[in-house]
Amino acid sequence: MGIVSRAIRNISRRKIRALLVIIALGFSMAIMISIPAGVIANQQAATTLATNLGNTITETGQTINQTLLQIDCSLSSDFAGFGFGPQNFTFVPGQGDRNGFSSGGSSGGSWIAGLDPSQFGGGTVSGRFGGGAFGGGQANPMNESLYTDISQIAGVAAVEPVLQASEGSNVTTSFMGRTFTRMVPDYTIEGIPLISGLIDNYPIVPTNITSGRTLQAGDSGVVVLSENNSAYFNAGVGDTISILDNTFKVVGIHGSSGVSDTIVLYMNLSDAQRITNNEGYITSLRVFATSSDVVSQVATDIQSLHPELTVTTGQERLNQLQSLQSAYDTALANAQASIAQTEVTAFEEIIVVITATSLIVLFVMLYTVRERTKEIGTLKAIGFSNATVMGQFILEGILLSLIAGVVGIAIGVVAAPTISGLILPSVNLFSSSSTPFARALNMPTVAASVNLELIALAFGAALLLGALGSLYPAWRAAKIRPAEAMKYE
Amino acid sequence: MSNVVLQIENLNKTYMLGKRPVQALSNLSMHVNQGEFIAIMGPSGSGKTTLLNVIGCIDKPTDGQVLLDGIDVAKMPENQLYKIRRDKMGFVFQTFNLLPYLNARENVELPMEGKIKSKSERKKRAKELLAMVGLSGREEHRPQRLSAGEQQRVAIARALANNPAFILADEPTGNLDSENKQEIIKLLAKLNLTQGTTIIMVTHDSQAANHTERILLLKDGKIIKEKEGLHLAKKNNKCPNCGANIKSTDDICPICKKPINAIEEPFSS
Ligand SMILES: Nc1ncnc2c1ncn2[C@@H]1O[C@H](COP(=O)(O)OP(=O)(O)O)[C@@H](O)[C@H]1O
Ligand SMILES: [Mg+2]
Numbered sequence: 001m002g003i004v005s006r007a008i009r010n011i012s013r014r015k016i017r018a019l020l021v022i023i024a025l026g027f028s029m030a031i032m033i034s035i036p037a038g039v040i041a042n043q044q045a046a047t048t049l050a051t052n053l054g055n056t057i058t059e060t061g062q063t064i065n066q067t068l069l070q071i072d073c074s075l076s077s078d079f080a081g082f083g084f085g086p087q088n089f090t091f092v093p094g095q096g097d098r099n100g101f102s103s104g105g106s107s108g109g110s111w112i113a114g115l116d117p118s119q120f121g122g123g124t125v126s127g128r129f130g131g132g133a134f135g136g137g138q139a140n141p142m143n144e145s146l147y148t149d150i151s152q153i154a155g156v157a158a159v160e161p162v163l164q165a166s167e168g169s170n171v172t173t174s175f176m177g178r179t180f181t182r183m184v185p186d187y188t189i190e191g192i193p194l195i196s197g198l199i200d201n202y203p204i205v206p207t208n209i210t211s212g213r214t215l216q217a218g219d220s221g222v223v224v225l226s227e228n229n230s231a232y233f234n235a236g237v238g239d240t241i242s243i244l245d246n247t248f249k250v251v252g253i254h255g256s257s258g259v260s261d262t263i264v265l266y267m268n269l270s271d272a273q274r275i276t277n278n279e280g281y282i283t284s285l286r287v288f289a290t291s292s293d294v295v296s297q298v299a300t301d302i303q304s305l306h307p308e309l310t311v312t313t314g315q316e317r318l319n320q321l322q323s324l325q326s327a328y329d330t331a332l333a334n335a336q337a338s339i340a341q342t343e344v345t346a347f348e349e350i351i352v353v354i355t356a357t358s359l360i361v362l363f364v365m366l367y368t369v370r371e372r373t374k375e376i377g378t379l380k381a382i383g384f385s386n387a388t389v390m391g392q393f394i395l396e397g398i399l400l401s402l403i404a405g406v407v408g409i410a411i412g413v414v415a416a417p418t419i420s421g422l423i424l425p426s427v428n429l430f431s432s433s434s435t436p437f438a439r440a441l442n443m444p445t446v447a448a449s450v451n452l453e454l455i456a457l458a459f460g461a462a463l464l465l466g467a468l469g470s471l472y473p474a475w476r477a478a479k480i481r482p483a484e485a486m487k488y489e
Numbered sequence: 490m491s492n493v494v495l496q497i498e499n500l501n502k503t504y505m506l507g508k509r510p511v512q513a514l515s516n517l518s519m520h521v522n523q524g525e526f527i528a529i530m531g532p533s534g535s536g537k538t539t540l541l542n543v544i545g546c547i548d549k550p551t552d553g554q555v556l557l558d559g560i561d562v563a564k565m566p567e568n569q570l571y572k573i574r575r576d577k578m579g580f581v582f583q584t585f586n587l588l589p590y591l592n593a594r595e596n597v598e599l600p601m602e603g604k605i606k607s608k609s610e611r612k613k614r615a616k617e618l619l620a621m622v623g624l625s626g627r628e629e630h631r632p633q634r635l636s637a638g639e640q641q642r643v644a645i646a647r648a649l650a651n652n653p654a655f656i657l658a659d660e661p662t663g664n665l666d667s668e669n670k671q672e673i674i675k676l677l678a679k680l681n682l683t684q685g686t687t688i689i690m691v692t693h694d695s696q697a698a699n700h701t702e703r704i705l706l707l708k709d710g711k712i713i714k715e716k717e718g719l720h721l722a723k724k725n726n727k728c729p730n731c732g733a734n735i736k737s738t739d740d741i742c743p744i745c746k747k748p749i750n751a752i753e754e755p756f757s758s
Contacts, residue, residue, distance in 0.1 A: 378586040382600045383575020482547035
């Protein structure tokens with residue numbers, strides 16, 4: 001019968017009380033571990049955000065460099081000039097895809113903002129993004145004959161007509177007093193010209209193929225799906241799928257290059273025109289200049305020949321990228337400042353919880369000591385030393401605290417996200433002054449979870465706080481006079 | 490001739506009740522011989538418990554000497570006193586003071602913890618002691634399952650744990666019915682005879698006191714009278730009434746036929 005088993009028996013003596021104390025202590029310990037778990041989760045979310053943004057910026061930069069010779073042409077939208085559109089970006093960490101949705105969509109059924117997503121890594125972010133009319137419109141189909149016109153402009157090396165169309169369901173939202181119907185796409189069809197001279201020399205067909213093959217000159221009735229498409233159609237290489245009631249054979253799967261084309265499937269332009277009933281129409285033209293020196297001249301010439309077109313050069317896209325980058329930077333800085341603030345709050349809360357925990361142990365143990373005065377007097381009268389008595393009570397405090405620690409960890413493992421969500425200020429990624437675009441980006445959410453390190457830390461804290469809280473009560477116990485044993489109660 | 494194991498000289502103990510001093514012991518001197526069975530009687534508040542506490546090193550006198558085997562413990566610091574309590578003293582309390590969450594054996598083992606390292610040895614000794622007080626087979630019972638008399642036996646076994654020089658009992662029969670009272674007194678007397686343990690017992694009960702060999706009467710913190718008890722005659726194997734030879738186990742004198750445990754007020758006059 002050592003002091004350890006005596007401590008255990010003493011705790012189990014008053015079961016209801018022990019239970020209440022352990023629950024109270026357990027909750028404060030659960031809070032104690034949920035706070036760092038929440039902070040760690042926020043930091044991870046910020047890291048994920050930084051990585052995602054960084055990757056996006058890098059990929060965008062690469063795309064820009066690859067296509068610096070490229071000029072994009074599309075028809076202006078009716079909505080141009082409206083401050084910012086209902087574009088909504090959901091940003092899910094770990095998946096890294098960002099889908100841009102376009103408003104309108106009443107004309108042409110499934111027509112959607114028509115820029116090639118690979119142009120600046122921004123999904124189907126409208127090409128008018130940099131021009132202040134951020135989103136807010138769709139590319140209108142234009143006549144294929146433009147192709148011939150533009151091909152003849154001096155300095156033009158090649159022209160690639162593209163037809164892009166998205167299929168999905170319409171969602172109506174109210175935004176700043178206006179109602180928008182935006183289409184949430186399930187997939188986006190991109191028709192590209194599969195002409196041998198063109199696809200051999202210019203970045204037209206998807207290159208990042210994870211299985212099967214990419215599109216070849218003269219391909220028809222075949223598609224290259226993204227991994228998302230593959231899941232959506234539940235089809236792999238060699239399977240046959242139905243798109244707008246037409247059957248296609250899947251010849252390859254492309255690993256999306258970055259975040260842009262996760263729902264884009266590629267097919268021959270003529271196939272795309274046929275199945276979407278757009279024979280003779282395209283949504284954009286990609287013009288390749290003969291050298292970078294002539295790019296701006298070519299753009300000017302295109303614009304004067306066809307003022308109705310929106311003409312964007314690589315240089316302009318670079319500017320867009322820069323404004324995008326500054327929005328990202330603001331987002332990141334805000335996130336970091338917000339996390340720093342969260343850490344300060346977390347630190348203050350931890351101090352409060354530690355104090356509360358030690359105080360619970362202190363008062364419970366003081367009460368126990370008072371209640372057991374006669375017993376302690378007896379132990380001293382029959383020859384227990386002050387040190388043994390002190391040790392007995394410190395051990396009891398530690399044990400109580402350790403049991404509560406187990407309960408707290410159990411609660412923490414289950415409820416850390418809830419608890420940390422309740423008591424930690426949420427991380428604000430964007431200040432009110434940040435751009436609408438930045439505001440539309442959501443903070444990646446990482447659920448707070450209790451890892452082994454935190455569990456070990458919690459046990460250490462339980463041990464320490466148990467000892468700390470019972471130090472004074474144990475000292476009081478040691479000071480009890482043995483003559484108390486003689487008191488007749 | 491007799492070996493003095495406890496010598497008290499000019500003992501004073503003053504308690505402060507707020508600002509008012511209370512003289513619990515007043516210039517008290519006494520001695521106790523090895524193997525004596527002593528009763529301390531006296532009215533309530535006369536200082537009996539205080540005296541016993543000072544002897545048992547659980548209270549300190551204001552001044553005076555308490556010589557245990559010639560060593561003055563009156564001014565000893567606590568870090569030595571607890572060893573004296575553990576090794577030399579065995580306390581028996583009026584309220585038994587058993588730890589309710591420990592069984593009889595574990596209660597008896599308590600004082601041995603600082604003395605005997607081996608668990609099995611402690612267990613063995615506790616069982617022997619419980620057998621000695623007549624509680625074989627009840628070792629694993631918790632106090633609440635034992636009668637008052639049985640609880641006091643456990644307490645006596647616990648007092649004997651470290652083979653103490655003294656058993657100090659403060660009204661050990663105060664909470665017992667008359668039958669259990671008899672049993673406990675007989676047990677103490679038997680221990681005194683067989684183990685040679687020196688016993689100092691505070692009691693209100695003159696019948697109990699009569700079973701000791703020397704009775705001290707305390708009043709206002711002083712010993713005002715002393716008397717021989719029946720136990721002395723028994724120890725000397727003489728009938729206290731007629732002086733005839735008796736056996737220590739006899740309850741009635743074989744010669745004069747008077748009961749040896751005859752109830753007689755020790756301080757009637
Ligand atoms: N801790 C104490 N504080 C103050 N006075 C005390 C204390 N203990 C005992 N006394 C007083 O000392 C006197 C003797 O008490 P005590 O030794 O308990 O007497 P007894 O045991 O003979 O009844 C009493 O007047 C009592 O009130
Ligand atoms: Mg008393």
